[in-house]
Amino acid sequence: MTIFLSILWNNVIPLSVMIALGITLHRVFSLDIKTLSKLNFYLFSPAVIFNLLYTTDISGNVLLKVLLFFFLFMLLLYAAVETAIRLRGTPPSLRGAMRNSVLFYNSANYGIPLNQLAFAANPYTLSVQVLIMMMQALIPNTYGIYNVNSHRLQARDIVRTILGLPVIYAIPLGLLLHALHVRIPEPITTPIGYLANAFIGTALITLGVQLGSMKLTFRHPKMKDVLLSVGLRLVAAPLLALAVVWLLRTNSFTYVDGLMAKALIVSSAVPTSLSSVLLAVEYDNEPEFASQVVLFSTALSILTVTAVIYFLHI
Structure with missing residues (x-):
């Protein structure tokens, strides 16, 4: 019980405090969520992804194992949500929003701070989380847009929308410049560093503002x-995620060490990403449902994420 309370106090409560500040600020000043979202979407998020990929040493071995885990995990998760949709008899209009709410998780503005707190800012586990964040940044901005628009937009229009997203270019650019050891001039790296450093605080505040604009109701x-x-x-x-890690650890070629295994499981336990709400609002695809999922999953994650870290410790 002492370990559980320690994890709750040191790892999860700090995130909750930042989110609560965002909720409070919105209730007092009615902050513009669209402006905050654009700042995160077009500046802070691409900057932190580029900066982490450019500055973090990620071995090819780690890259392959994390990508293999992510592929298998997402495949199983998709199968789980698709099975639930069919057994539940979910109407077609809700299926896309439900898929997005499960497949898109908050690996950035919740996952990165959680990783740094849970693993004491370990650069190795951070590199694992960065790769997960990279993939989670790509999926909502590609498959997610297709998922909510495939029934009403032509493929050409969907591709045009995807190509207009900055994160699509930040990821390969960061990886390429790091691999080629290209030195970026200081007048450029300094602003990128400022934007990247502003990401965590601003993202958590933005999450709080978004949650503060929602109404928690059990009568939905x-x-x-x-x-x-x-x-x-x-x-x-x-x-x-635990099942996939166990599967990978049974093979010497795909074997993941204990620290990577823990980082991968923790990365999978975070709540639903705001991107599911942003997509739902932007393309008018069940925005109220998406908002309620984000709200409930974020609130309940205080207990579930603490439990996951606790069981990994013992």
Whole structure:
């Protein structure tokens, strides 16, 4: 119990405090969530992804194992949510939003701070989380946009939308410049550093502002679907991640060490990403449902994430 409370106090409560500040600021000043979202989307998020990929040493071995884990994990997670959708008889209009709410998780503005707190800013586990964040940045901005638009937009228009997203270019550019050991001039690296350093605080405040604009209600007409998505995201996801890690550890070629295994499982336990809400709002695809999933999953993650870290410790 002491370990559980210690993890809650040192790892999860600090994130909750920042989110609570965002909620409070929004309630007092009615902050513009669209402006904050654009700052995160077009400046802070691409900057932190580029900066981490450019400055973090990631071996080819780590890269391959993390990508293999991510592919298997997402495949199992997709199968789980698709099975739930079919058994539940979810209407077609809700299926895309439900898939997004489970598959897109907050690996950046929740996952990065959590990783740094849970593993004492270990550069090795941070590199694992950076790779997960990289993939989670790509999926909502590619598959996610396709998922909510495939029934009403032509493929050409979807591709044009995807190519207009800055993170699409930040990821390969950061990896390429790091691999080629290209030295970026200080007048450029300094602003990038400022933007990257502003990411965590601003992202958590933005998450709080977004949650502060939502109304927590148990009378939502699709509450059963909301709770189903939350259960898949917070409970089923880390269990599936544990299964994938166990599978990888049974083979000497794909074997992941204990520290990487823990980092991968923790990375899978975070709540639903705001990107699912942003996509739902932007393309008018069940925005209220998406907002409720983010709200409930973020609130309940205080307990579930603490439990995951606790069980990994023991």
